[in-house]
Amino acid sequence: MNNKSLNMAEGPILPLLLQMSWPSIATVLVVNVYYLIDAFWLARLSSNALAALTISLPIQVILGGVGVGTGLGAGSYAARMFGAEENRKARQTAGQVFFLSAVLGALFISLGMAGPDLILTYFGATTEILPLSRRYLLTLLPGVPFLFLIMMASNLFRAEGRPHLVMYCALMTSAVSGILDPILIFGWGPFPRLGIEGAAMAAVISQISGAALAFYFLRQKSSKYQLKWHYLRPDYRIILSIYSTGFPSMIINLVLSLGMLLHNHVLGGYSNLAVATLGIVSRMSGLVMIPLYGIGHGLMPMVAFSEGANLPVRLMEAVAIAVKISFAIAMVCFLIVEAFAPAIATLFSDDMELRRLTATALRINFLILITAAPSLMWINMFIGLGQGKAAMVLLVGREILFLIPFLWLLPPWFGINGVWMAQPLANAIAFLFILYWAKRQYRMFDSLIHEKT
Template sequence: MNDKILDLGKGPIVPLLLRMSGPSIAAMLIMAFFNLIEAFWLARLSSKAMAALTICFPILLVFGGIGVGTGIGAGSYAARMFGAEEFLKARQTAGQVFFLSAALGVLLAGVILAAPAPILKLFGATDEILPLSRLYLVTVMPGVPFLFLIMMINNLLRAEGRPNASMLSVFFIAAVSAILEPLLIFGLGPFPRLEIQGAALATVISQISGALLSFYYLQQKSSKYRLKWKHLRPNLPIIYSIYSTGFPSIVINLVVSLGMLLHNSILAGYSDLAVATLGIIFRTNGLIMMMLYGFGQGLMPLVGFSEGASLYSRLLETVKVAVRISVGIAVLSCLAVEVFAHSIATFFSPDPQLQALTETALRINFLMLLTAAPSLMWINMFIGLGRGITAMLLLVARDTLVLFPLLFGLPHLFGITGVWMAQPLANALAFLFILFWTKRQYRVFESRMAD
């Protein structure tokens, strides 16, 4: 594998953007694909197992949000330090992720293990699916510190221009999980039949394996970080810098998790099949959203480096190129789902009721991509600039001021179809004020270019 460190400030923008984002997209897609496969196996096991997994999803999304937010903050800060040639600060940033992943992982896993049942009920678990949800959630908790470490290191690898190393780590995690899940769920060969607990155990093993590989890449001699023991000591000013960008990203993901909780609670009032449908929809839509997230992750270090090096014309053009490509991905994805919605629904389950719910939800939900794609690129631009507060306010406003009211109001008018309509409508309305804020930032770039 070619793991040459890229120069983020030189060369044609499109090839560099594709080289930076390509591995992230591939890594995100492979993780989304294997999340989809997990949903496939559990849906084949039973609709209750699929519903139990869906109930756990927003809790895991909270954990993922904390890990991603911290990683984004560390990656954004490190990229800006590389651009400004402050190499010591970049290396110290890499050292902080070990302390943060261990401390946060142990703390959050401890909270869940102290009271799993009440937490799951808060997130919408009914008495019927609570035992399965609890079994999955408790089993997956030991992997949380390793999950955090993977997310943080992967952002650091992208920040120094090594997206291929980040991609390979994620590929490895997905491959381990994909191999183990059917073996442990169904008890194939010498493996015990653990059903939903087997899916959780496969996840933990894959996370530990991926964390070890990520650490290997970070401490290689070819790395710009040149990690030393002294860099691992807690450094409060750098931790503050990490969270000045990363904390808003954490808040964003917490609000997204709250949206998932509301979806679960509302759909639980219809049936467990409706909750299972939501799990399928989120994972199917996640294939494309993960592609867009990967593209955004490739964009962030380019923005951060260009801002640190005062290359404003290059920064502006990079963002505009990313927006055009993301919109193209969204349009093609929507067209594909409109054509193949029935086939996708029948792939997951032989249950006619679940198929019918899934087909309708797919056709409606995927429309959100048309406005979510450019919005996500602009949000990543703000994060790359270190303006995490702006990104947070834009996305939190989308959910709290638009999505949540729609989730409460639309089902009264359109029934369960109203639940599927809420996301596309919320993203369309949010697009307008995100575009307004982005235009203001563009004018700032243009004024600096004129100076």
């Protein structure tokens, strides 16, 4: 197993960006396959079991927002410290991740156990599926601290130039869960039949396994973190630095989730087919966004390291290459969808009306790719620079100032197509603000370059 860290200070940018990005792309694919396998086995158990799993998804989105947001803050700070050769502060960041995983995990376990029925009912659990949902949630809760640790450690691995370790942890988690799911759900061999609790138990065991592997990697001699027990003592200055970037990222994830819920609400006023169409469009968009998110994940620590090392030329070159690559991928995907939208729609359903709605929705909604690709790279640039507040203002502003009003204003004029138009239009307007802010940052880099020369 190669644990050598990538050198982010020297060498060609493009190969480094690809080396930083592809493990993230593979990781997202693995995680998506894991979710599909989980849904597959529970669907074979019963439709109510699958519904109970679906009810828990918003809770998992919230957990993901907290874990990923904290991890982004920790990764950005650690990469900047490595770049500035403040290695002790970077190593202490790894210790804070363990502390934060434990504290946040305990907080969410307490909240979940205090009022599971209230939480699940709020997210849509009916009287029929509430008992199943409760059993799933209560069994799942002990794994939350380990889930947080995996999410946060993943960003630490990227920060030290070992993104392949993120993929190994994801593979471990998914493989353990994939093996245990049918065994514990249906009681294969000597194991008892646990039903939906078996799926939750498989998830907890897999999260413990992934967290243990992450701990092993951080303790290796080849790791830049050289984790020591005294690094686990809370350092509130480092924690504040983590959340100066991480907290805005958490808000971004939560607001984006709110936008998804609002889409569901608006489309529910048309028909169940309209909601089903959104599900298809979301899955197709998610598939296309995997490489774009992967490139963004690879770019962020490169920006942070270059910022810490005072290498503005290298930083700007990395961002420029990431923007070009992501835009090329987005354009290819956009053109394919525009040309083959009806054929793509046939893959998901035999219902002619659903096919028609899906083809139209794909063609309109995928216009978002043209502006989303460069916007995503610039947002990751801001996060890498530790400017989490700027990223939050730009993305939350898009949702609140543009998307929500468009979802209210466009449907009366354009019907259901107005719903599909809302996101591309909101993103196009937000793109102009993100571009302005990115150019403003570029001018600051130019000033630094002139000062150095």
